[in-house]
Amino acid sequence: MQDVAIVGVGCTPVGEPWDKSLREIAVDSTWNALDDAGTDEVDGLVVGNMSSGNFIDQESLGSLIADYGGLGNISAFKVEGACGSAGAAFKAGVMAVASGYHDVVCVTGVEKMTDVVGNSATKILANACDREYEAIHGVTFVGLNAMIMKRYMHDYKVTREQISTFPVNSHKNGVKNPNAMFRREISLDTVLNSPMVADPLTVMDCAPICDGAASVILTTRERAREFTDTPVFIKGCSVKVDTIGVHDRATVTSMAATKAAAKDAFAQAKMEPKDIQTAELHDAFSIMGVIGLEDLGFVAAGKGAKFAADGEIAIGGKLPCCTMGGLKARGHPVGATGVYQIVELAKNIRGDGVIDVENGIAQNIGGTGSTVSVAILGRDD
């Protein structure tokens, strides 16, 4: 197994680019990363995408993006793990380089969600849960997360106000990110008083439906400095699964897949939570950010909301989280999100981000925790 480094990153602005197709944003992002790495050749492309077949009636994204990106007859295919598709694709890319199968691999996460209308996006996203036991009854993702949040508030006697500091933090951080969908601060009152989606989650507790693509270029430690003076190394990378339906879990206020992936990633990195300097959490809904803090081992169960409310997740706090806006403010183009997190984390580590850190962790969730990837990145030892 060889050490793997990130030598180029790129992405497109997250939003509603109605004048651009999936292939355009995917190619733009891929070439942004290739330009950043100073190369025009890769021998592998891994595409993270959740549901292009449903959103835009297009599959075979490996071929599509390699073709329109002018990458030639390379190895290219798509990896799917619901909203955690990009995190899973990243791991596939890391494995491809670490194993020696490929020298230089591009991982591109992409999703085009805004070409469908009405409740179609909600229905497509519900494909991430158990269709036969959950979605068939009409439950939506925001509905599932609302139930999780209610249970969490009940079990730990935590207030909605404490949990909803997450979107306030993400919006504040999004202001500085030129690629964020929402670049404006919001107050806690705004979150609490925005229209209710599924009690207790309001619109401002939920990440937006949007389009975006993000890419990273991976290579071996041996070749990394051919491309950059500031390679960022993958210290740990793991993808774990849990039961697909929440009803089959012993608890809904914690994600076993996050815990398992974190344990694996920390072991690979030979690190502990106390060593981590920043975290990109999967804050698709406010409660997901809170539970993520706990499952990754930064705080004890039931203490995540207070940690956030005390300002510890802010830039300048003990563990700056979602430093470029997170899913809430940067946006959550589902199958691309995991790579956006890696791009942002890598920039922070290599010195052109918004904070100066030596390492950080990213957590990307598919479903309600059925597929979770955890990656730990850091500077060279």
Place this chain on the structure above:
Amino acid sequence: MKTIKDVGIVGYGAYVPMYRIKNSDIARVWGNDPVRVPVKEKSVPGPDEDACTIACEAAKNSLLRAGIDPHSLGAVWVGTESKPYAVKPTATIVAEVIGATPAINAADWEFACKAGTEALQGAFGYVGSGMAPYALAIGVDTAQGQPADALEYTAAAGGAGFIVGPAEESLAHYEGSYSFVTDTPDFWRRQHEHYPKHASRFTGTPAYFYHVTNATRRMCDELGKEPNDYDYVIFHQPNTKFPMAAAKMLGVDKEKVIPGLISPYIGNTYAGSSLVGLAAVFDVASPGETVLCVSYGSGAGSDVFSFSVTEKITEARNKAPNLKSYVGRRLEIDYATYARYRGKIRM
């Protein structure tokens, strides 16, 4: 664009059904927030009203103000997306009702919410080229809003007609116009479907605002004017927010928009929307004042018109009921009655 002959509006008339349903009542039925609604209430056509009957009322009011022989009309054109018949003109019924047949051109126009101004644009060309002494253009709808859809709060009924004629007889002189169109699928209804579909926020920036602002700026450039030079500005009004936002983008003072902003009280009358607003402005404008009217139709496009009001407005406006009287003539109904009147209950 300008006509060969000098032309203008010689008569106008609006009509709004008397029934109203409050937005808060619609919100109550669907479990939504009764405060976060797009308009206060919307007009509802009665069981014996449709786009054709509303067009007839608007046509009759237009003739009252114009004071012309209906047989002198060269065209009766009805712009609507609520045709009572899929195949059979509404305009022939209207022409027959007002006694304008048979030596006349009659047709229905369709371009979502700008079908009425499309017909008006045609009427200026028809009369302005000398093909007819007068032409009547009507924008009218009994708009369809799917139960529980965001559009149900605003899809309303009403319309307004305008008779185009020689400049010397005009109560408002036509100074110029512009049409701006692209293929932008923001809202549509396919054959045999009861309700339209729409593309949520896509209906805003790339659709309504893009076309409204571009059409307005381009006409103003041609005329050497600024949007805020006008005394009154009317925008297509699908709700309260969009026209006010368009005004801000174009640098138009808020108070110039208010007199023609009727949607908060009757909802969005679709092909009638900007034209009902224009009728409301003609009810209050003084001779010498200028009026900018901007429509928007999904699919998508905008028509823009520039008018200067003449002294004839003072006498003409009192010859038919004004818009304020139609807005004030209201009978509130509940959701169940509304559902019955609009045929929303299907077994």
